[in-house]
Amino acid sequence: MANLKTTDKKSKSQSMGMHTEVLTGRTQQKFFNPSEAENFYYFGTYDVDFNKRTELDVKEMTAPEANKEIDNLMSQGFGTIVIKNPQGKHSLGVGILNKLNLIFEGSLGYFGMGSCDGPTVRINGRVGWSCAENLMAGKVVIEKNAGSCFGAAIRGGDLICKGSVGARTGIDMKGGTIIVGGDAGAFTGFMMQRGRIIILGDVGINLGDSMYDGTIFIGGKIGSFGSDAVPADLTASDKDWLKRKLKVAEIGEKFDVSKMTKIVAGKKLWNYDNLEPHEKKGAI
Amino acid sequence: MCGIAGLIYKDKSVNIGTQLQGMLQALKHRGEDSTGYALYGDTDGKNFIMRFKVGENVGEGSSSVSEETSVYDERIKIVNSHILGMGAKIIKEERILPYSLRYEVSYDEKDLREFSRKIESVPGVEILSMGKSLEVIKDLGNAKDVCDRYNLDKIVGTHAIGHARMATESGVDIKSAHPFWGYPFSDVSVVHNGQLTNYWNNRRLLENEGMRFMSECDSELIAVYLAKKLRDGATLEEGMKASLAGLDGVFTYFVATKDSLGMAKDTMAAKPLVLYESDNLIAMGSEEIAIRAILPQEIDTYDPYDGEVKVWQI
Numbered sequence: 115m116a117n118l119k120t121t122d123k124k125s126k127s128q129s130m131g132m133h134t135e136v137l138t139g140r141t142q143q144k145f146f147n148p149s150e151a152e153n154f155y156y157f158g159t160y161d162v163d164f165n166k167r168t169e170l171d172v173k174e175m176t177a178p179e180a181n182k183e184i185d186n187l188m189s190q191g192f193g194t195i196v197i198k199n200p201q202g203k204h205s206l207g208v209g210i211l212n213k214l215n216l217i218f219e220g221s222l223g224y225f226g227m228g229s230c231d232g233p234t235v236r237i238n239g240r241v242g243w244s245c246a247e248n249l250m251a252g253k254v255v256i257e258k259n260a261g262s263c264f265g266a267a268i269r270g271g272d273l274i275c276k277g278s279v280g281a282r283t284g285i286d287m288k289g290g291t292i293i294v295g296g297d298a299g300a301f302t303g304f305m306m307q308r309g310r311i312i313i314l315g316d317v318g319i320n321l322g323d324s325m326y327d328g329t330i331f332i333g334g335k336i337g338s339f340g341s342d343a344v345p346a347d348l349t350a351s352d353k354d355w356l357k358r359k360l361k362v363a364e365i366g367e368k369f370d371v372s373k374m375t376k377i378v379a380g381k382k383l384w385n386y387d388n389l390e391p392h393e394k395k396g397a398i
Numbered sequence: 399m400c401g402i403a404g405l406i407y408k409d410k411s412v413n414i415g416t417q418l419q420g421m422l423q424a425l426k427h428r429g430e431d432s433t434g435y436a437l438y439g440d441t442d443g444k445n446f447i448m449r450f451k452v453g454e455n456v457g458e459g460s461s462s463v464s465e466e467t468s469v470y471d472e473r474i475k476i477v478n479s480h481i482l483g484m485g486a487k488i489i490k491e492e493r494i495l496p497y498s499l500r501y502e503v504s505y506d507e508k509d510l511r512e513f514s515r516k517i518e519s520v521p522g523v524e525i526l527s528m529g530k531s532l533e534v535i536k537d538l539g540n541a542k543d544v545c546d547r548y549n550l551d552k553i554v555g556t557h558a559i560g561h562a563r564m565a566t567e568s569g570v571d572i573k574s575a576h577p578f579w580g581y582p583f584s585d586v587s588v589v590h591n592g593q594l595t596n597y598w599n600n601r602r603l604l605e606n607e608g609m610r611f612m613s614e615c616d617s618e619l620i621a622v623y624l625a626k627k628l629r630d631g632a633t634l635e636e637g638m639k640a641s642l643a644g645l646d647g648v649f650t651y652f653v654a655t656k657d658s659l660g661m662a663k664d665t666m667a668a669k670p671l672v673l674y675e676s677d678n679l680i681a682m683g684s685e686e687i688a689i690r691a692i693l694p695q696e697i698d699t700y701d702p703y704d705g706e707v708k709v710w711q712i
Contacts, residue, residue: 203687224685242672262701279701299701301667
């Protein structure tokens with residue numbers, strides 16, 4: 115357990131009055147007791163009923179106002195919310211930590227659906243840069259195109275774009291699955307660490323550049339491979355997984371997955387062979 | 399971070415001043431140190447329209463030094479005498495602001511270089527644009543400020559590009575504001591979002607070949623670079639494609655001529671651009687909300703890819 119202590123030994127930040135404690139111990143951990151129900155409360159979440167549906171017109175709202183209203187509706191138990199007139203506004207739908215059916219009737223700007231954990235989202239439009247950045251869990255479906263940095267740093271969940279996406283799709287992703295029905299730009303999978311990317315169309319230059327781990331599947335042409343990105347054999351289990359995933363994603367169900375190219379990390383760039391197991395874990 | 403926007407109607411003229419103002423105002427969070435418009439208005443095509451400044455805006459946030467209005471008056475007198483001295487005739491003369499003027503000039507020579515050199519030999523004078531259709535208007539403040547100050551809502555035309563600037567590597571002043579005129583070619587203008595890293599190398603090479611720089615803003619390089627390519631006989635599209643290798647750094651830029659609008663995106667695709675394309679209208683901007691300012695209904699847009707160059711003609 116981590117302990118907070120008051121100490122006389124002052125660091126620079128302490129002398130500036132920023133804090134007075136030092137954190138000691140191995141790590142910050144919290145141990146849950148199943149008999150204590152309050153320990154299962156997830157801050158910022160609500161019990162919602164998917165059959166309880168409402169609409170929210172955000173035309174005259176700022177993004178913070180719209181997001182607060184979504185939160186307010188969830189607190190009232192609404193489990194299905196339809197957002198009208200998003201009109202390309204930035205940062206809509208961010209930080210939702212609930213199970214929720216969220217439908218956008220229109221396009222989003224930058225950072226839409228960022229830092230979410232659990233909602234099922236359908237966007238009947240396009241999205242700008244950095245859609246669903248840092249997604250933890252849930253499913254986000256975009257019916258049209260997406261901008262660059264699609265699914266940056268996601269850790270889980272499914273992120274699906276039925277159109278084409280910009281550059282640096284899945285940059286720094288640490289888990290989850292990104293599926294693109296159309297083409298993708300340069301640096302797809304740049305520095306990805308885990309997870310899977312499926313692109314049914316073509317991709318630009320430097321595919322999988324500096325990827326640590328994870329897998330990329332490409333259905334079309336590849337502009338060029340990035341550093342340390344190498345082709346790998348497409349196994350039977352890969353094909354099975356691809357078929358299932360495309361079916362669940364309602365995208366490319368008839369796509370011939372056997373013709374896809376599989377790309378993995380060559381694991382030369384980061385001196386994997388010279389690392390101890392605990393160092394490899396740290397690198398990822 | 400800066401914001402750029404552009405639009406071109408292929409089959410009609412609209413109130414482009416108002417439309418571009420709406421697009422740029424939607425991008426004001428990307429920078430409002432200065433805002434610039436390159437408007438291609440409907441004219442009879444007989445005379446050149448010359449937008450020029452005889453001083454800087456020294457208002458709030460400006461990095462310029464204050465000068466007396468009498469200094470401006472003296473400069474204008476010299477400019478007028480130079481125009482007459484070169485065989486040109488001032489058809490219409492408007493002093494929009496103490497430091498900013500708009501002239502309609504009758505001038506038969508096709509080469510504007512000598513003409514421009516002579517005018518700009520007057521200290522503190524800079525031609526912002528010269529063309530049969532193009533008018534570059536740029537000043538400190540956000541899009542609405544500049545639009546109101548210069549009455550741009552009255553300008554009707556086919557296409558326009560504009561820029562909302564957050565000053566980073568050069569001063570908060572009009573000379574560093576976009577758009578840049580593609581001197582000495584009439585009706586050529588450029589706006590840029592990004593940063594060029596081989597500015598000084600290129601500038602030295604181009605200055606040695608007689609090209610003119612008026613600021614230390616890296617974006618001016620694009621206008622000068624393209625002007626040099628045009629001078630060497632390249633088409634606009636050829637020049638833009640060459641710029642992908644010739645210019646180093648991250649950039650999305652727009653260039654406009656009397657009858658066309660183009661965009662180019664660097665090979666890293668590091669700067670944003672959203673594009674809407676239909677049979678009669680192309681609208682593009684750093685963010686979708688810029689396009690939404692003129693097309694509030696649901697539309698199909700996309701991000702052009704790395705190394706992409708597109709040119710549309712009226």
